[in-house]
Amino acid sequence: MNEIELRSYAKINLTLDVKGVLENGMHIVEMVMQQILLCDDVSMKWEPSENAEGLEIRLTTNRRYLPTDEKNLAYKAALLMDGKYGPNKGVLTIHIKKRIPVAAGLAGGSSNGATVLHGLNLLWGLDLSLAELCEAGSELGSDVPFCVMGQAAENINLKERFAGDPLATHCALATGTGTELKPIEGLRSHLVLSKPPVSVSTASVYKGIDSIDIPKRPDNQAMIEALKTKDLSQIEENMVNVLENYTLKEYSTVVYTKNKMQKLCEPRAVLMSGSGPTVFGLCDSIEQSQGICEKMMEENKESYWTRTTC
Numbered sequence: 067m068n069e070i071e072l073r074s075y076a077k078i079n080l081t082l083d084v085k086g087v088l089e090n091g092m093h094i095v096e097m098v099m100q101q102i103l104l105c106d107d108v109s110m111k112w113e114p115s116e117n118a119e120g121l122e123i124r125l126t127t128n129r130r131y132l133p134t135d136e137k138n139l140a141y142k143a144a145l146l147m148d149g150k151y152g153p154n155k156g157v158l159t160i161h162i163k164k165r166i167p168v169a170a171g172l173a174g175g176s177s178n179g180a181t182v183l184h185g186l187n188l189l190w191g192l193d194l195s196l197a198e199l200c201e202a203g204s205e206l207g208s209d210v211p212f213c214v215m216g217q218a219a220e221n222i223n224l225k226e227r228f229a230g231d232p233l234a235t236h237c238a239l240a241t242g243t244g245t246e247l248k249p250i251e252g253l254r255s256h257l258v259l260s261k262p263p264v265s266v267s268t269a270s271v272y273k274g275i276d277s278i279d280i281p282k283r284p285d286n287q288a289m290i291e292a293l294k295t296k297d298l299s300q301i302e303e304n305m306v307n308v309l310e311n312y313t314l315k316e317y318s319t320v321v322y323t324k325n326k327m328q329k330l331c332e333p334r335a336v337l338m339s340g341s342g343p344t345v346f347g348l349c350d351s352i353e354q355s356q357g358i359c360e361k362m363m364e365e366n367k368e369s370y371w372t373r374t375t376c
Contacts, residue, residue, distance in 0.1 A: 068113065070188055072221050074106040074162070074181040075375065076172040077212060078339040078346050080237075080253060080293075081284035082307040084275055092243045093272050096286055098293075099209075100253055101216035101236045104372040106174065107163040108140070108181040112189040114156035121148045121155070127162040139179035139206055146205060147186045154190060167261045167368045171268075171340030173209040180213035184224060196233040200247070208244030215247065220375045236375045237293070239286060251293045252376040253301065256349040258358045260327060261368040262319040264343050271341035274312040282306055302335035302348070313342040320345065323366060330358045 082097040123144050125134040135141055140160055148154050160182065166174035180203055187194045194202075196218055203210035218224045218234040228234040237252030284306035292300035314321050320343045328336045331347035338345050349355035355371035362369040 067188060069109070069111045070185050070223060071107060071109040072181045072185055072217065072223055074108045074166075074174075074177040075101050075213070075216055075220060076104045076166045076174060076177060077101050077209065077216065078172065078257070078259075078374075079307055079337070080301070080305055081286055081289050082309055082340070083283050083286065084272070084280075084308055087276065088243070094242060095244050096239070096241050097244070098250070098284075098286060098289055099212045099238055099240050101212075101220065101375045102257060102372050103375055104166055104172070104259065104370055106166050106178060106181075108178060108185065109161045109163075110182070110185040110189060111159040112156060112186075113159075114154070116155060118155040118157070120153050121145075122157045123160065124157060125160045125162070127164055129164045129168070132162075132164070132168065139175045139210070140182045142206055143179040143182035144186065146202060147183060147190070147192075150202065151190065151192055158186075167344060169265050170261045170344040170368075171266070171338065171342050172259075172344055173213055173340070176207050176209035177213040177217070179203070179206045180210050180217055183210075183214060184217055184221070188223075196228055196231050200233065200245075204245040208240075211245050212238055212240060212247055215249070216375070239290060250290050253293060253374050254296075254376045256352050256355040256373045257346050257371070258327070258331070258349055258355045258362060259339075259344055259346045259370045259372065260323050260359075260362040260366045261344040262317070262323045262366050263368075264317055264319050266313060266317060266320075266342045268341040271309050271312050274316070275309060278311050278315075280308050280311055283308060305335045305337045307338050307340075309341050310338050313338060317343060319343070323362075326365060327358070327362060330361055
């Protein structure tokens, strides 16, 4: 095998709680992460050459504003794998067809990095376990290990390879800095997502939340039980993201998006994903999600209808 194409799936947070701060400034979190069908396509080609000095990475995307060097997590993932399992001599070509909004709280970049880990595991014949890939992913970012797990559960080219591995999951409880993951039962639901035209700094949100009173926190154990029993009312009751307390205060466009979506999705729940600015709402049918998406696109061009993977 010298070529492969994999889907790089986005995620949403069904819950997100911040438990404290470590000495290094990293926040301790407890959150339920759910994979969704909205995805990028990542194609990879490996051309080995004994005459090459080392690994040459050629990264392209369909979005001109995206970095194609070490600033891109997909590029970083290739360097990481080469450092751990190289040196590999030859040319690695990576093309990312982006659909997931950038800097949106949907782990688009993290997902791309996770896809490269999976792709090189196959192209280089490394035969790494899912646990080993997650461990490597944790060096790239806190969302990467979950993306590694979700892709193993959903990608056609990976399902058979990781069949029976409990880490191949669409939904997980994340604790610690977000890299300690426990597979749990996922949510089955149609969704609509809408990203306001604003950039939100994840670092600023986490720093800002430290000095803000948090009136309501999610009950993650209740959420896990509700997902297991498919109790939608309890799922929606515990759909709480404490980062909203900062982002909604600082960004009026996110508030406007959430309020409009709430009216359109009623009585279903609406929540911000991650540090924002993307807001998602649960829908009862694909027709409803498509209809709401059309209306949200009048406000925010980057609006999508999709569903969870499970």
